[in-house]
Amino acid sequence: MDFRYTEEQLALRETLHRFIARDYDFARRRALVSSPLGFSAEAWAQYADLGVLALPFPQEYGGLGGNPVDIMVVMELVGQGLLLEPILSTVVMCGGVIRDAASEAMKRALLPQIGAGSLQLAFACYEAAGRYDLASVACRARPSGDGWCLSGRKNVVLDAPSADGFLVSARVSGQVADSEGISLFLVKRDAPGLTLRWYPTQSGGRAADLRLEDVVVEADAHVGSPGQALEIIERAVDRSTAALCAEAVGIMTALNEATLSYLKTRKQFGVPIGSFQVLQHRMADMYIAAEQARSMCILATVNADSKDVAVRRRVVSGAKAHIGRAARFVGQQAVQLHGAMGVVDELIVSHYFKRLTVIDLTLGDSDFHLARFGESLRPAGQ
Amino acid sequence: MDLTYSPEDDAFRAEVRAFLDARLPEDVRAKVLLGKRLGKDDFMRWQKILHARGWGAGRWPQRFGGAGWTVVQDHIFEEERAEAGAPPQIAFGLRMVAPVLMTFGSVRQQEYFLPKIIAGEHFWCQGFSEPGSGSDLASLRTEAVSKADHYVVSGQKTWNTAGQHADWIFCLVRTRSEGRPQEGISFLLIDMKTPGIEVRPITLLDGEREINEVWFDEVQVPVENLVGEENKGWTYAKFLLTHERTNNAGIGMCKRGLHTLKEIATDQLVNGRPLIEDVRFRDRIAEVELELMALEINNLRVLSAAAIEERPIGPEASMLKIKGSQIIQQLAELRMHALGHDALPYLYEALEPDWVADPLLAEHYPAYAPPVSGQYFNLRKTTIYAGSTEIQKNIISKLVLGL
Structure with a gap:
């Protein structure tokens, strides 16, 4: 080891x-x-x-x-x-x-x-009604000539405004929430019938909503076997979730450094505020939270490409649920310990806090992943 | 022990409700309920409407033009006001400087300022915190040098709310540098139009500009704008902070926030069912609702005891401030999480009253979504301002528990 x-x-x-x-x-x-x-x-x-x-x-x-x-x-x-x-x-x-x-x-x-x-490519696999469920695909793809014709909506597609193309999930058979019948297509940015509505995100990035109206793509735009894309999508999302966990760990580490430095330099009542025991203990809790998060991140990372799907799901979702909460604690407390300086736009602290918040809400929030992790639990002895 | 409202209280509630139905302007109501930006005009217009009804200052004694409400009546009004979507009244004049003037101000100050506060003619703001003096407020350094008939004020205040709108500012200034820091502070009323005052906005993390630095460069303030005695300002400030805290539980706002949370969680779907039926999310709502139920009664117990014993509210107000600010933050956090992906767009322009979502966006992005994440970020300030949670716990430890 x-x-x-x-x-x-x-x-x-x-x-x-x-x-x-x-x-x-x-x-x-x-x-x-x-x-x-x-x-x-x-x-x-x-x-x-x-x-x-x-x-x-x-x-x-x-x-x-x-x-x-x-x-x-x-x-x-x-x-x-x-x-x-x-x-x-x-x-x-x-x-x-x-x-x-x-x-x-x-x-x-x-x-x-x-x-x-x-x-540059963007991943268009979430729909408004489905929340974080990747199987909830109402967008339809029907055969058209040698290729396919796509119609539907994708919402909050991250990094969409600058993308040259999109990987779009669309249903070739079955009902909205079926895990079978989902295909994945590469759709070019300039495809006729594709409309974007872009906006900034809460953490300074960009995203867009996509509307596809009879967007025609060639047969070779299809990725993988027809109707079998959910497994591919989940694998990519799990790997990306582990990567997102690493981003959160990087932020928590930097935020703890910034907060520790503030505790040592900010003086009130004639002493550095880091001399107050209640703030020392808070900082210790933030340190522990970040270390626990790093460990979960490592566990998720080394299993992110695991061939054993059950292990991959369990560990990645466990990490995202755990890190979502750790990030909330560290982010909120870093702001609290900076006092009013924590809520100003001028300092990086609030930007770290907002990015941690957005990470928690991206690719499934803590509740979603806690539930997904919980699916792997079995009664003792079985 | 009797927790029921009296027939008089019930009648009062009906009266408040009827008044809100009839007199709350629909455009203001819509702005409040959809979390749009409110301007100075919205606040002042509403204050004038309340004043015309004789409710400009519910808790002020009648001899100063107030309605003389009991704590229970005040609670009923706040609850109904928040539920109806009326804006809060600006506290700086009504709940902060006014009680100080009534208790320590000169007759001239009372006769000049109080009618203008209640009538919505003067918008007040606060000048307490400084860059080096936050939790340790008594270390403040903005100085006021006494000349024949005026003071000359120089220094910098910060974390000032709504100074860009304000007609007047009440300030703590240093008038003596020897002795204990608390014993060299005076309480001054300063006209914001006086030459030498500059208001510089501070952008907060949600992109809003409601907070300012206020700079004073040799600002001349007439001596008659000193409240009470020179170097006794700390006493008046402590009195003011106690009054400020009496409404810090913010029960009305919490109830409004809970109501909105339930609306959002009913509209949002998970696995095809309303989110509010999801056991995990429902439990989260339930836990905060329980805290709020307890706080509502806690708040009434504290206020009633103070009223019966005819004393100001004591250090137990710190408990109300701690719990109220935590609950309002938890509710904001749940509203954001309820939105899922719709929490991610940052649409600054969507908080303008006349904003309309374009068709593509409107297909999935609900009207209640735009302010939600910004509120979560912005409301982190509630456990920091007006005495941080840590300072409030120090007060409880020392003054309630005797530790």
């Missing part, structure tokens, strides 16, 4: 650390949030140069053959720097689906482009 990062992972971490310090400080990030694109095109190109965008792909597709722990390293830094670029959507989520399930031709066409930073 060995919990240490490899030399390569430590080097990647150090590189990203330096990049954030040099090119992505809080002032820069704030400017990016209100820029037309909403993130940095230069940073995206730099990630491509560093190999981050090709990290999880096999070498024959221009990738680096990285594993989920490599992604964990990246996502922790995404959290610490509050990076806005769509690494999760494009590389982990959509890139992961293509790597796992796409045809050889699609892999050859798309994975090198993603790795080079010239293609």
